[in-house]
Amino acid sequence: MVNEVLFWIVAFLTVIPSLALLFAKRPVHIAMSIVTVMVGLAAAYVGLGAPFLGVVQIVVYTGAVMMMFLFVLMLVGVDQREDLKETIKGQKWIGFAGSIGLAILLIAVIGKVTMEPRITGVEGNPEEIALQLFSEYVLVMEVLGFLLITAAVGALVLTHVPRLTPRRTQVELAEARVLAGANPVNKPMPGVYARHNALDVPALDPEGNVIEDSVSRVLEIRHQTQDGAEFRAHLENPEQKGGDDK
C-alpha cells in the first residue's frame, strides 16, 4: 500500500517536471525541473530498497551534475535564444511522432511480459554493495577509476586555451602605459574628505572644482553621479548646513 502511494508520488514528481524539457523556454527552469526529477528518482530508489543508490543519486546528480549544468549555463549566458526555424522540414512532428512511437512500443512490450516477482527482501545496504563491488566487480571499479581520471584530464584539455603571446610583466605594462602618454600616477579617489565618501560624488580640487577622473566612468554613463554642488557650497560657506549634517 505504501509502495503504491510512493509510486504515484514518484510518478508525478518525475513525469511532470520532465515535460519541462520539451515545453519550457528558459534553460534555467529546465535545469531546476530536472533537479526535481532527480530527487524523485532518488525517492524511488529508496522505495525500491536501494538506499545507497538513492543517496548517490542525490549527491552525484542533484549535487554535482545538475549544478555543473547550471554553472555552464551561466558561463555561456542564460539568455541564449533558441532559434525556431527548422533546418529539416517537419523535424518537430517527426521527433514527436518518433518518441511517442518509442513510448508506445516500450510500454506495449513491457505490458506483455509477465514476471514472477521474487521479492526476497534484498536491501541495497552499503555493506553488501561494497562486498560485491570489491570482490566480483573489482576490475570494473579500477577501469572506472581510469575512466574518471581520463575524463577529468580530457575536460582540462578541451577547455584549455593556449597562450599565444608571452606573458607581459608588470614593468613592461607600466612602460607601455607611459609610452602611450597615460597619466603615470593614480587617479584621485572619489568623495569629499570628511563629508561624503560615496562613489558617486566626484572629488574636489583645492579650488572647489570637480575632478572628473575621480568617478567611475560606468556611473557617469548611467547618470548616477552627483555634481558635488552641495558639498562645494558647504566649503565656500561653512555656516550653511549641508551634506549629511541634515
Add this chain to the structure above:
Amino acid sequence: MNYVILAAILFSIGSAAVLLRRNAIVAFMGVELMLNAANLALVAFSRMFGELDGQIMAFFVMVVAAAEVVVGLAIIIALFRARQTISLDEPAELKG
C-alpha cells in the same frame, strides 16, 4: 513493473528532448534523463529478481554518466568559445 513503465515514459521524454531541442545544453539534459530512466529500470529489475547486480550496474551507469557530463560540457564550452553559440543547428560546415 510499474516502475519499468515509468522508466519507459521518462526515456521517451528524454529522447524527444534530444530530437526536438536546439539548445545543446537542453539536449544534453535529455541524454541525462534517458540515462536516469535506464537506471530506474535497472533498480526496478534488481528489486524484482532479488539480486544486487542491477543496483551495481546502476551505480556504474552513474559513474559513466558523470564522466560523460564532464567531457560533454567541456565540448560545449569549447564550441561556445569557437562560435559564440550553443545552438545545435549552427555548425553546418559538413554540409556538402
